[in-house]
Amino acid sequence: MIDIKQNAMTEEIEMLVGKFGSTRDALMPIIQNIQINHGMISDFAQQEVARMLDVHPVEVYGVVTFYSFLSETPKGRYIVRLCRTISCDMAGKEAVARAVERELGIRFGETTADNKFSLEYINCMGMCDQGPSMLVNDLVFTKLTPHTVVDILSKFK
Amino acid sequence: MIKNKSILFNRENLGDCLARGLSKTPQDIIMEIRESGLKGRGGAGFPTGTKWMLAAASLSNKKYVVCNADEGEPGTFKDRVLLTDFTELVFEGMVIAGYAIGAKKGFIYLRGEYSYLLKQLNEQLQKMLKDNRLGKNILGKGIDFEIEIRLGAGAYVCGEETALIESLEGHRGEARNRPPYPVNTGFMGNPTIVNNVETFVTAAIIMARGGEWFTKLGTGKSKGHKLISVSGDCEEPGVYEVPFGISINELLKMAKAKNPKAVQVGGASGYCACSNEFERQISFEDLSTGGSIMIFNQSRDMLHILRNFMEFFVEESCGQCTPCRIGNVKLLEGVEKIERGDCSLSYLRELIELGKTMKIASKCGLGQSSPNPFISIMTNFEQEIFSQR
Numbered sequence: 083m084i085d086i087k088q089n090a091m092t093e094e095i096e097m098l099v100g101k102f103g104s105t106r107d108a109l110m111p112i113i114q115n116i117q118i119n120h121g122m123i124s125d126f127a128q129q130e131v132a133r134m135l136d137v138h139p140v141e142v143y144g145v146v147t148f149y150s151f152l153s154e155t156p157k158g159r160y161i162v163r164l165c166r167t168i169s170c171d172m173a174g175k176e177a178v179a180r181a182v183e184r185e186l187g188i189r190f191g192e193t194t195a196d197n198k199f200s201l202e203y204i205n206c207m208g209m210c211d212q213g214p215s216m217l218v219n220d221l222v223f224t225k226l227t228p229h230t231v232v233d234i235l236s237k238f239k
Numbered sequence: 240m241i242k243n244k245s246i247l248f249n250r251e252n253l254g255d256c257l258a259r260g261l262s263k264t265p266q267d268i269i270m271e272i273r274e275s276g277l278k279g280r281g282g283a284g285f286p287t288g289t290k291w292m293l294a295a296a297s298l299s300n301k302k303y304v305v306c307n308a309d310e311g312e313p314g315t316f317k318d319r320v321l322l323t324d325f326t327e328l329v330f331e332g333m334v335i336a337g338y339a340i341g342a343k344k345g346f347i348y349l350r351g352e353y354s355y356l357l358k359q360l361n362e363q364l365q366k367m368l369k370d371n372r373l374g375k376n377i378l379g380k381g382i383d384f385e386i387e388i389r390l391g392a393g394a395y396v397c398g399e400e401t402a403l404i405e406s407l408e409g410h411r412g413e414a415r416n417r418p419p420y421p422v423n424t425g426f427m428g429n430p431t432i433v434n435n436v437e438t439f440v441t442a443a444i445i446m447a448r449g450g451e452w453f454t455k456l457g458t459g460k461s462k463g464h465k466l467i468s469v470s471g472d473c474e475e476p477g478v479y480e481v482p483f484g485i486s487i488n489e490l491l492k493m494a495k496a497k498n499p500k501a502v503q504v505g506g507a508s509g510y511c512a513c514s515n516e517f518e519r520q521i522s523f524e525d526l527s528t529g530g531s532i533m534i535f536n537q538s539r540d541m542l543h544i545l546r547n548f549m550e551f552f553v554e555e556s557c558g559q560c561t562p563c564r565i566g567n568v569k570l571l572e573g574v575e576k577i578e579r580g581d582c583s584l585s586y587l588r589e590l591i592e593l594g595k596t597m598k599i600a601s602k603c604g605l606g607q608s609s610p611n612p613f614i615s616i617m618t619n620f621e622q623e624i625f626s627q628r
Contacts (some may be wrong), residue, residue: 107427109409115388135409148411148557149392151351167313168509169470169533194311205551206313206507207352210470210533211477220354227513 088126094119095130104135109145113152121197128154132210150204152158158193158200160238162186163217165208174227178214181228185235198239241320242477243493247456247464248440250327252445256328257372259580260335260446261380268339269295272442276462279309281398281435282505282529283604287442288604290432293422294340297430302342304333305318305360305426305433307403309350311395312506313551314531316462318436320478322349322356325440326363330386332439334373335446337384340432345384350391360388369456395555402557413559414603437466437530457483461522463473469494471534486518490532498537501620506531507548508608511541513619540627541620545612546574563606566597570613580628587617 083112098115102108112131116123123146132139146152164170164179183189186199193200209215212224216231223234241248260268273288294302307328321350322329333345349356351498358608367373370554396402401415409483428569434442439616441463445453457463461483467490470476474495481490487502502512504521505528512519512526519525519533536546549571558564573590575584594610601607 106409110389110392110406114392144411145409149351149394150389152395166547167535167546167551168503169314169476170538171547172471172535204352204393205555206311206318208252208310208316208350210314210316210468213470217352222355 091124091127091148095127099134101136106135108139109135109137109142111222113142113146117152121159122153122155125154133162146198152199156193156197158197160218161200161202162235163202163204163207164190165207165209165213166203166209169206169210170215175214178216178226178231182235184234195209199235203234240324240478241466241480242475243479243481245464245480247444247627248321248466248480253444256443257331257402258378259332260331260443261338261378261382263446265295265339265341268446270453271450272339272445273450275445275453276460277438277445277453278461278523279435280437280441280451280465280487280529282312282527283322284523284527287438290422291336291339293420294342294430297423299430300425301429302337302340303426303429303431303498304337304340304342304345305400305403305407305431306333306345306347306436306439307398307400308347308353308399308436309391309403310353310436311350311398311555312508312529312531313548314468314506314533315472315529316468316470317530318453319353319356319479321436321440322360326360327367328440328443329436330367330373332441332443333386334377334382334384335443336432336439338382338400338435339428341386342430342432343383345386346407346426347386348391348407349388349398350397351393353534354390357388357390364388375549394557395551396603396605399605402603403433405430413557414605416602427562435529447544458520458522458524465521465528465532467521467528467532468530469532469534471532472496472499472536472539473534473621481521483522483606484520486520487526490521491517491534494532494534496534496536499534500537500539501534501535501541501544501616503531503535503544503612505611506527506533507551508605508611511612511615512546516619525586540551541616542574542577542624542627545616546571546578548612549574549609552605556605556609560602560606562597562600563602563609566593566601566606567609569593571608573613577624577628585600587621591617603606 128142278284279289397412402412405410421431552567
């Protein structure tokens with residue numbers, strides 16, 4: 083079973099390398115795609131990317147751990163990122179944050195048991211004129227209230 | 240959408256910026272941009288014409304144009320508006336820059352948080368390719384230029400140009416020592432210009448309206464108009480086009496701010512002005528900003544605001560140089576000490592000295608500017624903050 087999964091991952095990375103190339107500057111697009119497709123970049127995936135780009139696996143690990151949108155541990159299918167920067171904060175972020183935590187039954191930094199939602203804070207996402215704001219994967223939601231945020235999340239359930 | 244009536248960012252009678260640009264020689268383009276006095280719109284304010292001239296003078300058959308769309312400074316969203324409403328001018332500005340410096344390839348480094356803009360940007364790229372405004376032999380002038388969009392992955396420091404280049408190359412976004420500057424040794428060791436989204440749009444508009452017209456707007460050392468993102472305690476937050484030299488008071492009136500107590504100019508890494516400074520002006524001579532203005536009214540706790548900023552910097556410091564990695568943590572701990580009511584005045588003075596040291600000793604713009612809110616808020620609001628605790 084593990085072998086089959088690993089073979090599939092290797093094939094997927096070969097395909098990505100075919101698309102983006104095998105030079106070092108292809109690293110980011112390749113691992114960003116793995117992140118989107120799998121919600122994480124596993125140790126095995128990191129090793130395979132390193133092998134195909136001919137860099138040390140630690141180089142890949144260094145990049146994966148540097149960026150907040152890349153992760154070496156599993157994330158939920160939907161990543162809820164609530165903006166915590168001051169304009170959104172002043173517009174009522176705190177009440178929205180508590181409502182989300184209660185609704186999903188998890189704290190910020192955690193993932194629901196069914197792997198559906200991960201909850202995170204995000205630093206300023208450029209929606210300061212329409213706060214409080216959040217991203218769910220790559221969808222933007224603005225002018226949130228505790229009630230609207232709950233309605234939005236229910237659509238992803 | 241730009242909220243007020245725009246003069247610079249206005250398509251009326253603008254004509255074809257790209258055709259106008261490409262009808263000039265590369266030297267004339269650079270001369271025109273230099274004459275216009277255009278300075279970088281990302282915040283640092285380096286003269287655009289000089290940057291392009293240095294890159295043009297670099298001897299290399301591989302050069303690159305990079306559009307910095309990693310708009311991460313808290314309170315800034317004008318590039319999002321430009322990428323949405325003026326997409327074609329962003330790309331046209333890049334083609335013109337590529338032609339001027341002799342580059343055939345451009346990158347847009349789009350912050351990961353803006354990935355929802357990808358679809359629109361790709362559609363515009365396809366349209367321009369179809370209309371022969373991008374790709375091979377652009378407008379029949381024998382100029383080749385291609386643009387590739389690369390996504391960031393949630394790191395504020397990648398807005399710094401050398402960290403951005405590191406990230407483009409597939410590395411951790413850690414700033415490089417400068418010199419060498421990217422105009423000599425940039426992407427993959429080749430001459431590279433990195434300009435802000437607004438800089439490219441403005442450069443494209445200068446091609447159509449002329450460098451001389453541009454110099455008539457703004458102040459002595461800050462030519463032209465600037466897009467400002469206004470947020471916080473006001474009735475009309477949004478993006479405004481303002482001439483350089485506008486006072487904070489005028490901006491507050493525009494955005495219909497009520498009972499403003501303080502205005503943060505230049506985002507989290509900027510300066511916090513108190514009410515008796517509201518006559519100061521937005522310009523490179525006085526209060527400089529990449530475009531962020533945040534308004535705080537009388538009900539706001541300034542220490543809460545400062546804490547929010549310092550938490551941001553502690554998280555976003557890349558950690559490679561000590562003044563920034565440790566300094567920001569010490570400043571945040573200082574804020575917590577003040578919150579608990581056990582920070583002595585002499586310790587506060589030490590923290591402000593630490594901030595000044597960080598400004599000198601940090602490797603890149605992040606650590607060189609992150610103490611700004613601490614120093615300005617603790618200087619301007621010391622009495623208020625201490626009297627509440």
